[in-house]
Amino acid sequence: MSLATPLPPHDADRLVAAAMAAADVAGCVIRPFFRMGVAADDKSDQSPVTIADRTAERAIRAVLAERLPDHAVLGEEFGLERGGARYCWVIDPVDGTRAFLTGRPIFGTLIALLQDGEPVLGIIDQPVTGERWIGVRGRPTRYESRWPGTAGTRECPEIGLAELSCTSPEMIADAPTPHWDALRRHAKRVTWGGDCYSYGLLALGQVDIIAECTMKIWDWAALVPVIEGAGGRVTDWHGRPLHADSDGTVLAVGDPALLPGVVSLLTTGSPKHA
Template structure:
């Protein structure tokens, strides 16, 4: 891939995040936002903001790069003619969004048919953006710009671990998480995609989850790998199609987490 194309794709990813910000912020904490339930059993909410943000991003891609593929949480799939597919989650953490917590985000991944080559996590309300891939590993926020770099933590005993359990995954998945978490220094819950952003920023060390779709993980995967971290499934295999996920700051920490998860694979 040449430098001109790289620059074009990075610029487009920022434009996508910008239009999603507009759509999501106009409904956030405004009161009276209705959420439909996508499940017959349980609660998986979707709002007008989810659909409007994804539509705005898809329209922009269709105009700028009509041969690229599309995979979105709310509005379906479109096959790629160019070899590149944009993977979109307009609001990752809709439960948090409708509750008013600023831990949700817009996720954008770019897949070349073999792997994720770029990812973006955007938190519109606090104005933070995390971009990784195609030569980028950058954070922008209220304090300005900084390079993304994972922590150097190597031992579970020194690690901070995050998850969205028990909201996602099964009881058996949660048992696997607890097997890792009980060895860690600090455990926090319910952060959705913001946990992955904090891992790429070097603030935390480990994320263990399950039940994820491709659009839940491809954006974070691109960001974390560009920051020097590792993202796999619970068996150490590719994570781009979702499922059970381990994201770690260092190879040593990753290996330790996989060892603790082995009985639950």
């Protein structure tokens, strides 16, 4: 958990309002393209990108530039603007483009704010189901939805009782250690798919552990305030805080008691250090 100072209430409210407005605009852009057979281009890393990704990021940037013109913005599709500012917004307009392309409503828009390089605000927005998670450092995570539910991770101190999630087996093929399968064998069960939506489910107490790799800063920055504000922890596979130069591994646990054992499994293949 970060020990940095929480945002002052007035600043936090103003920044949350800007992030919410940006998420609202992105949703208006994305929804008309959903299940409409939009074409996808392959980027240099072979990941797909669509008109929805690009247009939504432009819309988010426009809202933030209007409201907070002195802040930097880093987006997956269009890079960095106004670098060097103390505050930097980090955007993934459609996290889970493969899910979006195949009509699965488990993608999301991620909007984060970094203060001096640390995530202090994060939004996970699912524009089709109407779900939104709002995390602010120093505050409990808020969950907004047409369905009943309250943000909060669940108690699950034993790996053998834990629900484990990961976006895809292909992701694990590029893991920096060979021990992910040891975690899978110790967990109660594993489910695949979900992208950022799985992290929202962890913040609702539906999932207990998520361990992924090849993650860029726009993939994880918004998740940190959401999950930590719901009572969980987010680190790399070694249990270290995430930062811009992290190795791409991301570990999220709902019950902080899980963290030492899961880190040990991912790094050594054993639930306890020798």
